[in-house]
Amino acid sequence: MRGRGSSKDRGKVIKPPEANVRLETVPRQSTIRDVARAAGVGIGTISRVLNSSSQVSRETRARVLEAIRRLGFRPNAQARRILRRRSEIVCFLLSNRDFLHPFHARILQGVESYASSLKHHVLFAVLHYSPRVPPEKIDLPPVLQEHGLIDGVILAGTIYPNLLRRIESIHMPFVAFSNNVVGTDGEQHYDQVGFDDSNGTLQATRYLIEQGHRLIGFVGDTSYPWIQRRFDGYRQAMRESKLKPISAMPRSLDGFVDFGQKSALRILSRKTRPTAVVAGNDETAYGLWVSLRRHGVKVPEEISLIGFDDREEAVLMDPPLSTVRVHKEEIGETCMKMLLERLHHPQMAFSHRILPTEFVVRGTVLHL
Amino acid sequence: MRGRGSSKDRGKVIKPPEANVRLETVPRQSTIRDVARAAGVGIGTISRVLNSSSQVSRETRARVLEAIRRLGFRPNAQARRILRRRSEIVCFLLSNRDFLHPFHARILQGVESYASSLKHHVLFAVLHYSPRVPPEKIDLPPVLQEHGLIDGVILAGTIYPNLLRRIESIHMPFVAFSNNVVGTDGEQHYDQVGFDDSNGTLQATRYLIEQGHRLIGFVGDTSYPWIQRRFDGYRQAMRESKLKPISAMPRSLDGFVDFGQKSALRILSRKTRPTAVVAGNDETAYGLWVSLRRHGVKVPEEISLIGFDDREEAVLMDPPLSTVRVHKEEIGETCMKMLLERLHHPQMAFSHRILPTEFVVRGTVLHL
DNA sequence: CGATTCCATGGAACTGGTTCCACACCTTAG
DNA sequence: CTAAGGTGTGGAACCAGTTCCATGGAATCG
Numbered sequence A, B: 001m002r003g004r005g006s007s008k009d010r011g012k013v014i015k016p017p018e019a020n021v022r023l024e025t026v027p028r029q030s031t032i033r034d035v036a037r038a039a040g041v042g043i044g045t046i047s048r049v050l051n052s053s054s055q056v057s058r059e060t061r062a063r064v065l066e067a068i069r070r071l072g073f074r075p076n077a078q079a080r081r082i083l084r085r086r087s088e089i090v091c092f093l094l095s096n097r098d099f100l101h102p103f104h105a106r107i108l109q110g111v112e113s114y115a116s117s118l119k120h121h122v123l124f125a126v127l128h129y130s131p132r133v134p135p136e137k138i139d140l141p142p143v144l145q146e147h148g149l150i151d152g153v154i155l156a157g158t159i160y161p162n163l164l165r166r167i168e169s170i171h172m173p174f175v176a177f178s179n180n181v182v183g184t185d186g187e188q189h190y191d192q193v194g195f196d197d198s199n200g201t202l203q204a205t206r207y208l209i210e211q212g213h214r215l216i217g218f219v220g221d222t223s224y225p226w227i228q229r230r231f232d233g234y235r236q237a238m239r240e241s242k243l244k245p246i247s248a249m250p251r252s253l254d255g256f257v258d259f260g261q262k263s264a265l266r267i268l269s270r271k272t273r274p275t276a277v278v279a280g281n282d283e284t285a286y287g288l289w290v291s292l293r294r295h296g297v298k299v300p301e302e303i304s305l306i307g308f309d310d311r312e313e314a315v316l317m318d319p320p321l322s323t324v325r326v327h328k329e330e331i332g333e334t335c336m337k338m339l340l341e342r343l344h345h346p347q348m349a350f351s352h353r354i355l356p357t358e359f360v361v362r363g364t365v366l367h368l
Numbered sequence C: 001c002g003a004t005t006c007c008a009t010g011g012a013a014c015t016g017g018t019t020c021c022a023c024a025c026c027t028t029a030g
Numbered sequence D: 001c002t003a004a005g006g007t008g009t010g011g012a013a014c015c016a017g018t019t020c021c022a023t024g025g026a027a028t029c030g
Helices: A003-012 A017-025 A032-039 A043-051 A058-071 A077-084 A102-117 A161-169 A197-210 A225-240 A255-268 A282-294 A312-316 A328-344 B003-012 B017-025 B032-039 B043-051 B058-071 B077-084 B102-117 B161-169 B197-210 B225-240 B255-268 B282-294 B312-316 B328-344
Strands: A089-095 A121-127 A152-156 A174-177 A191-195 A216-219 A246-248 A276-279 A304-306 A323-325 A352-355 A358-360 B089-095 B121-127 B152-156 B174-177 B191-195 B216-219 B246-248 B276-279 B304-306 B323-325 B352-355 B358-360
Touching (some): A032 A043, A102 A152, A102 B121, A121 B102, A152 A161, A191 A328, A216 A225, A246 A255, B032 B043, B032 B058, B089 B102, B197 B225, B197 B276, B216 B225, B216 B255, B282 B312
Parallel strands (some): A089 A121, B152 B174
Antiparallel strands (some): A121 B121, B323 B358
């Protein structure tokens, strides 16, 4: 068998006669060359039709499209991606610390929605790590280790600095959801999207003051930076009106609901009981609500209550919970948008986009 | 420029001298051929080392690995996939009717977990469709239209028959989460994973009977097939003990919580008020609970209550809701497992795997 | 009427991996 | 000492696309 001969033969003798039967049961996906042969044109023409790039005559285009339809041809996505050097797939990366919390699920929803409108795909991956391990020891999921599979990463969930440094080390474009970043070091080496925690509670607290409340408490686990920021907003509003902040911060290791429950006791045991409470988030507000109800304290008649996040469940509470709405889908969309900008302009300066929150008045706030 | 000459040159003259500067700012990812040259071996040897397939001498392997390390080489995932004819990416497809409901989010979690343990990737996609449109008019997301991007599909969310037929039409291996399939036509042309709705309520109702309850109601919107199956399980348990089923089925278009609230009125207006109620799901149980509380009826002192699904929130209710636990992650894992089996054995007969449920006793059930 | 420009088209060479065959070299057996 | 078998290695051909250059014919121009 001569060198050149074998090359020519291979093209046609891919299926040796005896193997034909087996191959016919699983019909091989037709390729651009099959289409070219069927339409009686060259392979380049097929490519041009597919990419509607340069000129192809009306009749030729019609013949090619007809052949494509007849053969049921669908271009191979992988092959195309090699040349394009873009996979148009982004990775939504969530730390295992958050499972797929409804809040982040909604962000994912936003990412997917915006991505798919621009013909991009979203790969979902979970990262297992602990805040303590040194960055270089964090085991990134295989998606990030492979080369060429994804174009960039959207990082959600609770993010510790070691993770940020690890992601930076692989030189993969990424955007982080910034509100759950724990312990930033000031300098910004990456793109971020977030919302304004402190402004949210600032508006909420101001609203309570407008409604005539003077004794307003804050309940939230400020060991989380985002709760701390919400506390700051509350304090600012109190300061503006020369009111004295009242806060309850029990020790709790059983999550936000438990924290809310425990802090109810502290609130109730005060000499001067507040007429309203701003909670660090909806879960804390819920815990507080449960505990107040148990103690026969009526919401909002005796104590007004405001949450934060506007989870699905907030509106289902009885009475429905007043809260600070965060547009979760919009966060996802904005993350995706920023990532695409970064991909198209790699040298662009890093930015931090802050989305507004919205105070939603429902049944748990009383006008005094 | 001669034909053959140009081919040889191209390999080396990719960067013409004057373009060198620009190219150095964005260093081209090194390829298998760069590694081969650096290690002084052939390209085949690099491939052999990467796939640890056949024999490579100890020294050669060391030299190659060293070159790989030095050049920071990472194989291009896309190129590899063309030849493998497997992308090792599966698509988790959710209908837009369900957003990313926590229930399905947990299934996704299970899919991801099992997939990643087997070095597979999960692509998240949302499908926009209405139950009414004919199958051929359903617009599948681009992932499913492309060829070679994904190996198979896991279908979750509420699934109407037109969607099933549409997916079947593209001849892509898929596994469906069967509990939310609406209107099956008996014949099974695909793989399914689900859990046993009717057995869940059967166990729960039997438990209530054991606890001495005789007047037991069922509350649930049976227009959903899965709720209907739960109703069937309840009825079977009642029949076994020769008890008369009591049910409340108000009209409600505002979701399960509202349905639960509305049915409370019906329950309470009965001459013989039931001492226990089995709800179609946790949301309905919650709605019922809210409404009962408003009417001053104590749970469980006056009425015992059982939900279904074991959502995260069930345990946070006050008292914590007794419910039928569904292992959502396990559903996801099993879907993924079945899909991989299907991919490896395309001719295998279709199967329907039913996972068990588990009755969880919490605070809302009283022993009479 | 010959030269120039333009458009449509074919196909070689390319992307970055894998596969497989040929071959060199070294044992081991006959 | 030759034949046979085994191991390690190089590289052409391959996958299924894209890119780009050469070509041929029609249209335009001087």
